[in-house]
Amino acid sequence: MEYVLEVKNLNKTYGKNRVLNNVSLNVKHNEIVGFIGPNGAGKSTTMKCICNLIYPDSGEIIINGYDLFKDREKALENQAALIESPGLYQDMTGKENIDLIARLRNVSKERVKEIYEFTEIGKALERKVSGYSMGMKQRLALGIAILTKPRFLILDEPTNGLDPTGVIKLRSTLQKLVKEEDISILFSSHQLGEVEKLADRIVCINKGEIIEVPNIMSSIQNYIIQISDLDTTLQIITNIIGEDAVEAITLDSIKFEIQNQDILSEILFQLLSRKIKIYDIYKDNVDIETIYEEIYIDNQILRG
Numbered sequence: 001m002e003y004v005l006e007v008k009n010l011n012k013t014y015g016k017n018r019v020l021n022n023v024s025l026n027v028k029h030n031e032i033v034g035f036i037g038p039n040g041a042g043k044s045t046t047m048k049c050i051c052n053l054i055y056p057d058s059g060e061i062i063i064n065g066y067d068l069f070k071d072r073e074k075a076l077e078n079q080a081a082l083i084e085s086p087g088l089y090q091d092m093t094g095k096e097n098i099d100l101i102a103r104l105r106n107v108s109k110e111r112v113k114e115i116y117e118f119t120e121i122g123k124a125l126e127r128k129v130s131g132y133s134m135g136m137k138q139r140l141a142l143g144i145a146i147l148t149k150p151r152f153l154i155l156d157e158p159t160n161g162l163d164p165t166g167v168i169k170l171r172s173t174l175q176k177l178v179k180e181e182d183i184s185i186l187f188s189s190h191q192l193g194e195v196e197k198l199a200d201r202i203v204c205i206n207k208g209e210i211i212e213v214p215n216i217m218s219s220i221q222n223y224i225i226q227i228s229d230l231d232t233t234l235q236i237i238t239n240i241i242g243e244d245a246v247e248a249i250t251l252d253s254i255k256f257e258i259q260n261q262d263i264l265s266e267i268l269f270q271l272l273s274r275k276i277k278i279y280d281i282y283k284d285n286v287d288i289e290t291i292y293e294e295i296y297i298d299n300q301i302l303r304g
């Protein structure tokens with residue numbers, strides 16, 4: 001099955017306020033999708049609909065092939081969610097929290113052991129949750145969420161409240177989930193750097209509508225090249241791609257933007273044939289903040 005989540009034409013109004021307008025998005029098998037958008041854009045509302053916590057006015061949600069509104073139990077069986085702060089029993093130990101849910105859901109002893117390991121909480125699993133750091137609580141909650149081996153995980157702002165170490169650890173935990181547990185993930189976040197590092201793909205929402213992410217992430221490639229002769233190199237690259245796409249950034253390095261690999265080959269060929277030494281060349285990725293600015297700040301239509 002290609003998709004673990006298909007959301008089609010979701011609409012939701014609160015009174016006269018239309019908060020979701022024909023929202024459609026999907027998550028493919030083994031994919032991590034980042035869901036971004038400004039405050040009040042509709043991220044949580046979309047996620048709550050997917051988790052069946054609220055009903056949309058219209059639209060379709062299919063989880064692992066099961067229609068959420070026609071085959072609710074089967075659809076939800078394949079899904080786990082952390083929507084608000086982890087709902088853990090603070091007066092119980094980490095282990096007791098896991099064991100309790102495992103008993104309620106008939107989870108095997110073997111799986112429970114796997115989850116102890118997964119949390120990477122170690123001996124502290126014997127301590128009360130009230131003394132845990134935010135990161136430990138989150139890993140525990142994630143472990144509990146995946147006890148029943150769901151296919152799809154939905155996380156609303158999972159990096160909220162985590163310190164930098166917690167954020168780095170969460171990233172590796174989620175990547176491990178995709179690899180080892182065969183899980184696909186949809187997560188929302190305001191921390192653009194995190195989205196960029198974690199997501200395979202980004203879905204943007206603004207004022208209740210999904211916006212196409214400009215394809216600049218894949219089509220534009222920025223390179224930085226360090227060379228022996230700045231002036232001649234500038235001239236060669238400018239002749240090939242025009243002066244707007246080239247910029248000297250230090251006394252011996254140049255940044256340039258190309259649309260396809262053939263142009264890069266042409267540039268390198270010409271530099272080498274003019275006996276210019278290339279000390280270093282590397283790709284400078286278009287960062288997500290540039291994309292965010294382009295979508296939400298520079299775009300007049302969206303601003304209005």
Ligand SMILES: Nc1ncnc2c1ncn2[C@@H]1O[C@H](COP(=O)(O)OP(=O)(O)OP(=O)(O)O)[C@@H](O)[C@H]1O
Binds near residue numbers: 014039042044045
């Ligand atoms: N229960 C509710 N009753 C009325 N309006 C609501 C309700 N829940 C959300 N809204 C409105 O729906 C819109 C979308 O809110 P939502 O929480 O989905 O945004 P969000 O993208 O998750 O924002 P944030 O990044 O701030 O969490 C907002 O205008 C919000 O005020």
